Amino acid sequence: MKKIKYTARIKRYNPEEDRSYYQDFEVEVEDSLTVLELLMYIKDKIDPTLTFRAFCRSAICGSCAMIINNRAGLACKIQAKDKIKNGVIKIEPLKTLKPIRDLVVDQEPAFEKLKKIKPYLEPDPKVVPDNLKSESLVLPEEFARYDKQTDCILCMACYGQCNALKGDSEYLGPFQLTKVFRFIMDTRDGVDVEERIKLAEDHGIWECVQCQMCFAACPKGISSCDDILELRRIAKDVGEENIATRRAKFWFATVFETGQIDKLHLPEVAFSDEKGKKIRENMEKEFKQRGLREDEFGPKPFEGIEKFRNFIKKIEKEL
Amino acid sequence: MKKIGIYPGCCFQGADIHNYDITTQFLEHMGVEGVLLDRAACCGGGVIDETNKKIVYGLNARNIALAEEKGVDLYTPCNTCYMIIAKTKLALDSDPELKKKINEILAEEGLEYKGTAKIYHTLNLIRDFVGLDEYKKKIKRQISGVKVAPYYGCHVLAPNEVAIDDPENPTILKEVLEPLGVEVVEGYKDEDTCCGYHARFTEPEQKERLAIKPLDGAKEAGADIVATPCPLCHKAMDGYDEPILQVTQLINVACGSTPEEAGINLNKTEVKLSL
């Protein structure tokens, strides 16, 4: 086995002094180590006070999520040598949770949020039999709708670099919202969809900025950002009326009409109040000042738009 | 002259119509002929999924097919259009069944998604289509004495599958900015925090809370201007204390356009460039 030399730059936190700092560890180790094995090596050979959380070492218990080279991931799943940049590998605790010591963060606030969304199935008596002898059947195509989402190991890598949380520390979080989606899709669940959507709305689905960082972080390939879009779709379809659902309906309608979103009227429709109207009036004023012709204010259907509309209709129906 | 298909997203429209001029000017400076994909439609913007996500595949298969019909690659300056179109391409190229079904419907418009067109964004266009050495040769004057903080925005670095550079330690923006003569200020607070654009009409306050963070970080680090490749980040973050410009605006100026031609006077927060 080949040995390689590099620097492990670890962000540490000392709770006694309430102080965070970076410490460099020079190592010469086998090139086959995972980041977790690297941390164990440092703890064993250099500094026994180095603190981190881990258990299964096989990407299943969800204990060892941290920020490795600016991106969240599982220490036990990532090869250290792939992450060495200019001789350095940078290891930090998850960003949106408070450190307890070194790389160990306090997961409680994120678990509290998970509890808020009813992360369990309330059996629907119409589907789930009330005796232990008969089975509750789920068809493969029904399970396929949330199969991926059941792989979540609650590691919080997604949560640890979520942008919505940087804007609102009370934001529910990606894996929590994926959980809402997972139970809405479960045919055995008896909770009303409206109720589940309400739980996902409070500091939830509308605050997501669709940055894709949760998907980039997830060791299981779960795309919470896409689940959130699905939750928004469901919210709209169960009749939720708000700035976001008005925007979504208008967006599709104008794209269907012209091929493009009508950004001039979007604020007015979405806000649906005086403020939105003012935004449109100001835009029109600005356009005139800039010498734009009226027909340049918004999108016009392109040539062959009928064929385009047919295309969209067919995609909706047949794909 | 090399040709490329210009994909018209919503960043060329209405209040942002000048972005089209910025883009065509930029291509001209690069010695690339831009061919407008005139029947292209909205990429979905991460919003049409809220109607039906299959439509997003359809829209972008069609957008790419329009480029292929003209025998060109597809170029969009917008981070979000880039990410969504590139994601669709990945889905279509890895799922023959999906590609076949969409192609059957596309055939009625006389179009076909083949998978031959590449998807470009300003940053990989400079690196891979024009070439960094060629790019440097196009620069006619230096924008000196200005400290510029690069701001990538999210969708050129995530998801990893479509990232245009190493998503953990990207360098391409620095490589594009440095030849312009500016001083690059990296490693500032919140440089990887999202601009919040996509919350503008779902939770407007969330956008306000986020947009200011990278700007404040850049200001604290002593940057005079923030530079982003993305017209949506620009829109979300213009109007605060610290000014922000699009990278292509700076490139255009360095390649000889006047600041006015480069649309710099249209900024809400005023920018002064010393030439």
Ligand code: SF4
């Ligand atoms: S896409 Fe939404 S949920 Fe995912 S990390 Fe970004 S803000 Fe958070």
Ligand code: SF4
């Ligand atoms: S969604 Fe993925 S990243 Fe988030 S907690 Fe679950 S397994 Fe971890």
Ligand code: FES
């Ligand atoms: S130690 Fe269990 S997931 Fe890494």
